[in-house]
Structure formats: C-alpha cells, structure tokens
C-alpha cells in the first residue's frame with residue numbers, strides 16, 4: 001500500500017519564531033524521518049502576498065525560509081520541498097473550490113478577522129463596533145478572505161491526508177474538510193478529508209505576555225530560531241514570569257513558567273516532571289539560565305548548517321522540488337477537471 005500523503009507549508013513572512021518551530025517545523029522533520037509518509041513541504045509565498053511585501057523582502061524571505069527548512073533537517077531526498085507559486089494549477093483549483101464556498105464562511109474565519117483587525121492596529125482590549133468592523137472588512141485585501149480556499153487547494157492538489165500545523169490553523173482545516181465533503185457530494189468521491197497533526201506544543205505563548213500566542217505580529221514576545229546566543233540569553237532573562245517562585249507546570253495559574261517549561265521539555269527531551277524535580281527548591285533565575293543554555297545548545301547545529309548553505313544551492317533544491325510537485329499537480333488537476341465536466 002502506498003504511504004499516506006503529508007503536506008504543510010509556512011509563509012515566508014520573516015524569521016521563524018519558536019511557535020513556528022515547536023508547532024510546525026520541528027515536527028515536519030520528525031514526520032519526514034519517520035518514513036511513514038510521502039511528504040511535501042512548501043514555502044507558502046502566495047499566502048505571504050496577502051501581507052503586501054516588497055519584491056525584495058519577499059525574495060529574501062523565500063530563500064531564508066527554504067534555508068531554515070534545510071538547516072532544520074528537511075531533506076530533498078526524503079521530501080518534496082517546493083515553492084507554492086510554481087504550482088500554477090493551484091489557481092485553477094482555488095477557483096473551482098471558491099465556487100463551492102459561501103462568502104459568509106470566509107468572513108467568519110478567526111484568522112481573517114485577526115488579520116483584518118491588524119491592519120488598523122487596535123490597542124489591546126479595545127472594543128471594535130460591528131459597524132466599524134464591517135467598514136474595515138470592506139477595505140481588506142481580497143486575498144485575506146480567499147486565504148483558506150488557497151490553503152485547501154494546496155492540500156487537495158497533492159492528495160494531502162495529514163497536515164502538521166499549529167493550533168491557529170485548525171479552523172482552516174475544518175474549512176478544508178467541509179469543502180471536501182461538498183465537492184465529493186456534488187462530483188463523486190475525489191478527495192479525502194485532511195486531518196491535522198498537532199505537536200505537544202501547538203500554541204507556544206508570547207514571552208512578554210503568556211495570555212497571547214507567540215506571533216510575528218508581536219515581535220517583542222518572540223524568540224526567533226535565528227537569534228544569536230547572546231540575544232536568546234537576554235530574551236529569556238527578561239521574559240515575564242508569574243507570581244510565586246516555584247518551577248511548576250500549571251497553565252491556568254502559572255501561564256508564563258508553564259510556557260517556558262514546555263519549551264525546555266521540547267528542546268531537552270526531558271519530561272515536565274523531570275524538569276520540575278531538577279528545579280525543586282530553585283528559583284526562576286536558575287531555571288531561566290538553564291533554559292537559555294538548553295536553547296543555545298539545541299540550535300548550535302542548526303546555526304552551523306545554516307551558515308554553510310549557499311543561496312544558489314538552496315534555490316536549486318527549491319526549483320527541483322517545484323518541478324516534481326508541478327508534475328503531480330498537473331495530473332491531479334486534469335483528473336479534477338474531468339470530474340467536474342470541463343474535459344470534453
């Protein structure tokens with residue numbers, strides 16, 4: 001039996017933070033190396049266009065993300081690593097899927113609402129009236145609304161069954177499954193409903209506010225995987241902590257230390273209780289110092305591999321992967337067109 005297809009992408013919108021790494025990229029590598037799946041990993045450059053980057057920034061970010069993929073351990077011999085915009089058929093499939101999607105469903109997406117609101121930079125806790133929100137939506141770029149349809153097309157064109165992502169993408173996957181059901185009902189069994197694969201840390205929280213998820217839109221609360229050892233040490237030292245002084249996992253009452261404990265556990269391979277035992281009777285300062293050491297040491301090989309990557313080689317890997325992915329997408333799109341009555 002053929003192995004199931006696994007697919008995921010990350011947007012090239014700037015450096016990767018620990019949420020991206022622990023919610024997605026680290027797991028991509030583990031899933032690839034498990035040998036259980038046919039893996040596709042891509043740079044979601046079309047999705048990044050919704051943020052209206054300059055051409056120069058986009059180019060730089062595409063190469064930088066592909067370099068992160070490779071330095072983290074994605075391997076073109078084991079996975080198809082590609083650039084989303086090279087797959088023209090995604091536009092066709094996105095169109096087909098958009099004709100099955102009510103506009104209201106797109107407007108209800110949490111990610112859409114968040115992105116639209118980001119444009120006006122509301123102050124934390126500020127209330128936005130329904131009328132004001134509607135005005136903002138009317139001004140939003142249409143790509144933000146179409147975002148989940150393109151994401152569904154990404155998955156379906158490669159027959160994706162498993163999709164490793166962080167918690168913030170769950171609603172988009174639910175949306176994808178709904179579209180699959182609609183399509184199959186109308187045109188006959190064509191796609192399988194994709195399932196998410198979450199890590200133990202699907203929602204890494206911000207270092208400056210543990211009630212908010214770590215996010216590129218709040219760079220002050222991010223640890224980036226390319227941060228220098230000095231900066232990592234500093235950011236961890238000044239990360240907010242909770243009241244009390246015990247190193248105890250308690251996400252309800254001690255959200256900050258619980259978040260740091262999860263990061264420690266994921267990077268050291270120790271369980272939370274082993275770490276708690278190690279720090280019994282010690283304070284936050286001792287814990288943070290150790291955590292910084294763990295993080296710095298963990299990313300040492302990543303930094304070394306990344307420093308050696310040449311941009312020409314990275315581009316070639318991306319182009320070769322894109323060619324392979326494109327061939328697969330072409331065949332699938334033809335089959336889809338037959339199903340929907342476009343091929344005479």
Ligand code: AMP
Pocket residue numbers: 009010011018019020021022023024164165166167168169201202203204205213214215
């Ligand atoms: P993006 O940068 O939006 O393309 O996100 C890339 C991947 O990182 C997606 O699978 C996200 O769900 C995941 N991700 C983003 N932020 C976090 C976070 N704070 N915790 C866990 N996963 C995250």
Ligand code: TRP
Pocket residue numbers: 007008009010011044047150151152154155163164165169172
């Ligand atoms: N929307 C995802 C994110 O913001 C990126 C993405 C685009 C994706 N297409 C995808 C993830 C397909 C998984 C599968 O992180």
